[in-house]
Amino acid sequence: MKYYLENDSDLQKSKKIIDKYDYIGFDIFDTLLKRNTTSPHDIFEIVNYYFKKEYSRSIEEFPKKRISSETQIWEKSYGEELTLDFIYDSISNINERDKEILKEIEIQCEILYCQNNLRLFDLYNYCVKRHKSIVLISDMYLPKNVIKKMLSNSGITQYSDIFISGEEHKSKARGSLFDLVLSSKNINPKNMLFIGDSLKSDFLIPRFKKINTIKVPTNPSNCQYFKQGDFKNLNLNERVLLSCINNNAYKYKDYNRIGYEILGPLLIGFCYWLKLELKKYNLNNVYFLSRDGFIVKKAFDILYGQEFNTYYFCVSRKSLSVPLLCDVKKVDNLRELIKFRKNETLSGVLNRLGLEVNSLDISEITFKRERIFNDKNITKEIEKYLPEIRKNAKKQKSLFLKYANEHIKENRIGLVDIGWHGSMQDYLHDLLPGLSVEGFYFGLDRNVSNKKHAYLNNSENDLFDPQLISSFRGVIETFFSAYHGSTDSYSPNGAVFCKESVDFKTLEIIKNIHQGAIQLVQDVNRLLLDMPLSANFVYYPMNQLLTKPTISEIKLFRDISFSDVTNKKLLPSDLSFFKLLLHPYKTYKLFMDSDWRIGFLKQLFKLPLRYDSFMKFITKKFS
Structure with a gap:
């Protein structure tokens, strides 16, 4: 039987190993618990951030001093004398009052940024169900009561005992903590299995003590669309977001996962940018246009709804152009x-x-x-x-003005939409000439007005390529679609939605994508810091899907009906290279009519080619 586990299959096999033992020991950090940071040292930067936020000053080089103090104590005692109090007592050039404040902030941050390790939580629950005697063993400086609270918050409460190096003045790294566990619990080492992530402390040392062991991965990559190695030099906020995705994406499948890893990060980045823009232009009232603003408003209300007045405004190009x-x-x-x-x-x-x-x-x-x-x-x-x-038109103008006057009470507002041309902002300007509108969009085909602002293509970013919009418009608009029809017109009672034929499969897919995206927003809401998220970072997984889709992603989106006007499928379900040879002109017409031309080419040829570069070329050539 394999005792060095590297993937999910191995983790499931480990249940058969667990059945052979009465006592199961677990390491805690990076085994049962995971921090929502890419490194444990990120916590010290977060501590400094909150200290500065609360006291309007920072401690010079605090993370460096905190790391240095811990390292020096560890090297002298292999963790046997390592406690949080001792670490802070050993830090020089920080006064005692600030040390106490920093120490308390660190404890609260450790609790806040900690969650269960989903893979190992399954093994833990299996041990509970099999009535195993569970012992938790950790080389850790945090007090036992703090660690127990972290475990409890993560759903880990059923264990017979817990041994912490800082409390016992013994360590796994030296083997002395395992000796204490075996003697105090009167355990035959051959009847105990220990599970942990450290090759030395959790795998080799206990084996030397005749305890059987299972080695689990320390930092496995759980992301399907958002790889940790795709970026370098991420800021602290971006590392927190990426870690949260990596720690939780494992439990989501298909469309929920696409929402969690692709749409969710983009919504979070856009909403933070929108918050800054609204403050920059001194706007308190923001109107999210139907239908594309539906999910954006939902995310914004969770993150920053308490800071602004937000409204869902029912309009469409047709409902505004007819008047x-x-x-x-x-x-x-x-x-x-x-x-x-x-x-x-x-x-x-x-x-x-x-x-x-x-x-x-x-x-x-x-x-x-x-x-x-x-x-x-x-x-x-x-x-x-x-x-x-x-x-x-005269009737609709009168009814629209009634609707607008009932919903807009200010002279200056912010307007939010997905973008492309920003034509609805132009229509509103013509219909409500006394209203000052600043428009905020994900991307714009062209910046025709200084009253229109784009997140993905502006003075700082140039990520949104207008030449490619026709190559994936259907996919991105489907991501942002609401669960109701577009606004057709107005009646005395308000907006009238189109009576579109509902494709229930598509509606369910959209809901699942939105569910995943909003779950990420909720997961990181308490964790995110007040600092920017690079548009390049949060748009990356969406851009990968739009411009470099895999065959499995093509299959997921193939049967979606793009509900603009025609309600046609994003991709033909029977598309093949053989049909191209038999019906080249028909295939060409289908390609030109497609709302995901890059996906169309991928489905047709199935080869790992740069279809996005090809689309840029032909768009530029024949525009």
């Missing part, structure tokens, strides 16, 4: 007001112009959008409906 058609005299006036699809039908055009088309007798011929303005027959057909379009 602007009151004075339209000819079809050519529509060029700047309405965004038509690449391929249109007459009913689609009239619907976009605000008419209820179900009652109209209209032919359903598909045509390119350029023909709306260039084809006299189509232009003439649309002009027949202009009087009715103007009449409906």
